[in-house]
Amino acid sequence: MNRRLLRARDAMDRAFAEPLDIPAVAAVAHLSAAHFSRSFRSVFGETPHRYLQRRRVERSMFLLRETDRDITDICFDVGFTSRGTFSRTFSDIVGVSPSEYRTTHGPMVVPNCFQVAATRPVGPLAKGMRSSSFGDAAATPSS
Amino acid sequence: MISRLNVTSIWVLDKEQALDFYVNKLGLEKGSDVKQGDYRWLTVRVPGESPVEISLEQPGPPVQDAATAEQLRELISKGAMGGLVFETEDVRDLFKALKSRGVTDFMQEPTDNFYGTDMAIRDPFGNPIRILERKKAARANRA
Numbered sequence: 001m002n003r004r005l006l007r008a009r010d011a012m013d014r015a016f017a018e019p020l021d022i023p024a025v026a027a028v029a030h031l032s033a034a035h036f037s038r039s040f041r042s043v044f045g046e047t048p049h050r051y052l053q054r055r056r057v058e059r060s061m062f063l064l065r066e067t068d069r070d071i072t073d074i075c076f077d078v079g080f081t082s083r084g085t086f087s088r089t090f091s092d093i094v095g096v097s098p099s100e101y102r103t104t105h106g107p108m109v110v111p112n113c114f115q116v117a118a119t120r121p122v123g124p125l126a127k128g129m130r131s132s133s134f135g136d137a138a139a140t141p142s143s
Numbered sequence: 144m145i146s147r148l149n150v151t152s153i154w155v156l157d158k159e160q161a162l163d164f165y166v167n168k169l170g171l172e173k174g175s176d177v178k179q180g181d182y183r184w185l186t187v188r189v190p191g192e193s194p195v196e197i198s199l200e201q202p203g204p205p206v207q208d209a210a211t212a213e214q215l216r217e218l219i220s221k222g223a224m225g226g227l228v229f230e231t232e233d234v235r236d237l238f239k240a241l242k243s244r245g246v247t248d249f250m251q252e253p254t255d256n257f258y259g260t261d262m263a264i265r266d267p268f269g270n271p272i273r274i275l276e277r278k279k280a281a282r283a284n285r286a
Contacts, residue, residue: 001220002217002220002221002269003220003221003268003269005221006220006221006222006265006269007248007265009222010248010250010265013250013251014249014250014251014252043221044221109257111256111258111261112254112256112261113261113263113273
């Protein structure tokens with residue numbers, strides 16, 4: 001079971017820029033959406049939605065540091081569909097806005113896999129963030 | 144003063160399956176294969192000049208008790224036990240070769256970075272394996 005969930009998590013790491021939803025990712029693990037969300041949370045300690053948000057924010061941090069791309073372009077590059085949601089999610093997780101992050105951070109001279117691990121933000125998502133089009137409200141445990 | 148790394152190890156769920164993957168899929172060669180009672184000392188290594196042996200370690204008796212082995216298996220299968228980093232002369236060529244040998248668990252297809260081009264796969268158990276083709280200048284500096 002863990003191995004299948006890991007395969008689905010890897011799919012989110014790879015395809016974060018695409019319009020992913022729970023049924024698509026759950027299918028990678030050969031599980032129903034509800035079972036997948038519940039199991040993922042139990043094994044990895046967070047909902048699939050939150051994992052994907054952190055992955056997307058981490059990639060946007062990379063692009064803010066390493067490129068001159070417009071912030072709105074970066075927002076769409078990493079899979080967000082609205083600039084407002086992106087800015088709100090980024091600020092909630094990182095603690096500063098995307099533009100402020102850009103002005104205070106430059107390129108890092110370490111391998112990309114290190115950057116992915118080291119800069120993956122751990123900040124808590126604000127409460128409202130859980131309900132999203134990603135649709136893992138079912139992952140919220142009843143306890 | 145320590146002069147070199149002799150043996151490192153990676154946790155696997157099944158030594159025979161690991162041997163098949165690391166030798167027949169990844170292209171390493173078998174090193175030691177010694178059976179003593181219930182314990183099998185099994186290693187693989189990069190063919191050619193590299194003398195570093197990678198010991199394939201399977202949780203269980205006689206080294207671990209059943210409960211410890213179960214904890215290890217849980218962690219291995221969620222990709223939490225660390226992995227290996229290899230180098231290659233041509234990562235895109237290797238990518239094609241791995242696909243032709245039936246490897247499907249790519250965490251990251253070949254991607255260009257400032258230090259070279261790398262890709263990442265998972266072994267059958269969940270361990271991450273990264274394979275790097277260094278940029279020529281970086282390789283020259285290191286030599």
